[in-house]
Amino acid sequence: MTTIRTPDAQRMHDPSADPLHAAGSAPARDGIHDSLHDSLHDSIRKSDPHSRRHGSARPSPKDTRATIMPCLRYRDAPAAIEWLCDTLGFEASLVVRNEDGTVAHAQLTYGNGMVMLGSAFDTDYGRLLKQPGDTGGFVTQGSYLVVNDADNVHARVLDAGAEVVLPLQDEDYGGRGFTCRDPEGHIWSIGTFDPWAERQ
Numbered sequence: 001m002t003t004i005r006t007p008d009a010q011r012m013h014d015p016s017a018d019p020l021h022a023a024g025s026a027p028a029r030d031g032i033h034d035s036l037h038d039s040l041h042d043s044i045r046k047s048d049p050h051s052r053r054h055g056s057a058r059p060s061p062k063d064t065r066a067t068i069m070p071c072l073r074y075r076d077a078p079a080a081i082e083w084l085c086d087t088l089g090f091e092a093s094l095v096v097r098n099e100d101g102t103v104a105h106a107q108l109t110y111g112n113g114m115v116m117l118g119s120a121f122d123t124d125y126g127r128l129l130k131q132p133g134d135t136g137g138f139v140t141q142g143s144y145l146v147v148n149d150a151d152n153v154h155a156r157v158l159d160a161g162a163e164v165v166l167p168l169q170d171e172d173y174g175g176r177g178f179t180c181r182d183p184e185g186h187i188w189s190i191g192t193f194d195p196w197a198e199r200q
Contacts, residue, residue, distance in 0.1 A: 001092045065112050070143045072117040073129050074184050077103035080117065083183055084108055087160045088145065088153065088190070090115070110145060132185025142179070142187035146194050150176045153190050174198070 061067040074080040078101065084090040090108040098104050102119035120126055132139050147153050154168045157180050165187070166179035177191020 001095060003095045003097060066114055069113075070115045070141070072115060072186060073120040073126065073131065074103075074117060074186075075120050075131060075133075076184070077106065077117060077119040080182065080184060081106055081108065083160065084115075087156050087162065088188065089147075113145075115143065132181075137181075137185050139185070139187050142189055144189045144191070147190055147192060150178065150190055150192050154178050157190075 072080075078097075081090075081092055081095065081103070085092055085108070088110075090110050092106060093109045093114075094105070094107040096104040096106065098119075102121075104118055106117050108115050108117065120129070120131060145153075150168060154164070157164060157178075162183065163181045164178055165181060166189075168176070168178040170176050171191065171193060173193065175191045175193025177189060177193060179187060179189045181187060
């Protein structure tokens with residue numbers, strides 16, 4: 001695990017704070033390259049209805065390990081990291097701590113997946129979010145972990161004293177799983193159902 005300490009939590013989420021980002025500039029193009037670029041752009045727009053509607057090429061995912069990562073906030077992020085690693089089996093690959101002990105940014109890996117999390121701060125981004133404790137336990141999203149043995153994880157969750165909100169069971173659509181809350185109320189569904197395998 002990599003641990004970094006920084007006095008400024010907001011810099012981790014501010015692209016303008018990155019000197020490489022701020023100094024970046026588009027390479028110069030000559031007339032031939034301009035013409036080829038414009039022709040290619042026109043061809044994409046004509047062939048892609050999405051491009052015709054929005055005036056640009058359809059967004060495409062980067063060729064990387066995982067392209068969707070849940071982002072979570074916790075009042076006690078250090079305790080949340082410990083629980084997620086000890087109970088669910090995450091690995092803390094990066095933790096950036098502030099001088100006051102809060103977490104500016106953390107990356108927890110699970111197989112080829114990842115969640116990013118940090119402490120709940122009173123910032124522009126932080127004010128867009130509510131913690132489950134602020135909403136009577138209601139959440140607007142949950143995360144799903146694909147595991148080899150749901151019964152094993154279920155036993156660990158119970159040993160940790162966490163609340164199981166949907167019982168461990170065999171699912172009609174395949175696989176076996178359950179749903180629980182972490183110590184701050186975020187919802188986690190854990191199961192053996194693998195949607196990628198179902199598509200093969």
